[in-house]
Amino acid sequence: MISIKCPHCHVGLKVDERKLPPNISSFKCPKCKEAIPISLLYNQTEDDNDTIVITSRKLFTAGKITVSSDENTPEQTFKLFEGINIIGRKSQASKATIGVITTDKSMSREHIIIEVKKETKENYKHYLSDNNSKNHTLYNGNYLENGEVVVLNDNDEIIIGRTILRFNE
Numbered sequence: 001m002i003s004i005k006c007p008h009c010h011v012g013l014k015v016d017e018r019k020l021p022p023n024i025s026s027f028k029c030p031k032c033k034e035a036i037p038i039s040l041l042y043n044q045t046e047d048d049n050d051t052i053v054i055t056s057r058k059l060f061t062a063g064k065i066t067v068s069s070d071e072n073t074p075e076q077t078f079k080l081f082e083g084i085n086i087i088g089r090k091s092q093a094s095k096a097t098i099g100v101i102t103t104d105k106s107m108s109r110e111h112i113i114i115e116v117k118k119e120t121k122e123n124y125k126h127y128l129s130d131n132n133s134k135n136h137t138l139y140n141g142n143y144l145e146n147g148e149v150v151v152l153n154d155n156d157e158i159i160i161g162r163t164i165l166r167f168n169e
């Protein structure tokens with residue numbers, strides 16, 4: 001077990017590092033739902049106050065979204081979680097669960113929805129839809145229709161505004 005503090009809400013967390021799958025770069029804080037980089041696990045603290053124990057593995061097996069860097073946007077990677085993930089331009093007024101740091105104003109604040117559903121014990125499916133965005137969503141080069149839902153496959157490309165996202169299992 002490793003004790004750390006969430007860098008966002010500062011809650012104490014105990015993480016069983018043996019339960020984390022290899023190759024993940026971050027995990028979700030159970031309190032504030034922000035992503036905590038795995039690298040922080042190696043900055044241990046002795047503080048055990050207000051501790052939440054992370055032992056569940058099922059949080060860590062859904063896919064991820066990588067935002068490509070360009071003149072408006074730094075490269076960013078976001079882990080997807082079971083349930084509804086709302087992705088859009090990060091701002092105070094946004095209800096997005098995944099806020100992309102960008103100056104691309106053609107990206108809506110709540111641009112797309114990716115719903116992650118558990119299919120079998122270790123297998124998730126990822127359902128992408130446009131969230132009625134002003135500038136629509138390109139999925140592998142085609143605009144999504146209003147209400148259209150597609151199942152994401154590894155390495156699919158999603159363009160929101162002028163910004164390129166890539167989905168990986």
Ligand SMILES: [Zn+2]
Binds near residue numbers: 009
């Ligand atoms: Zn937190």
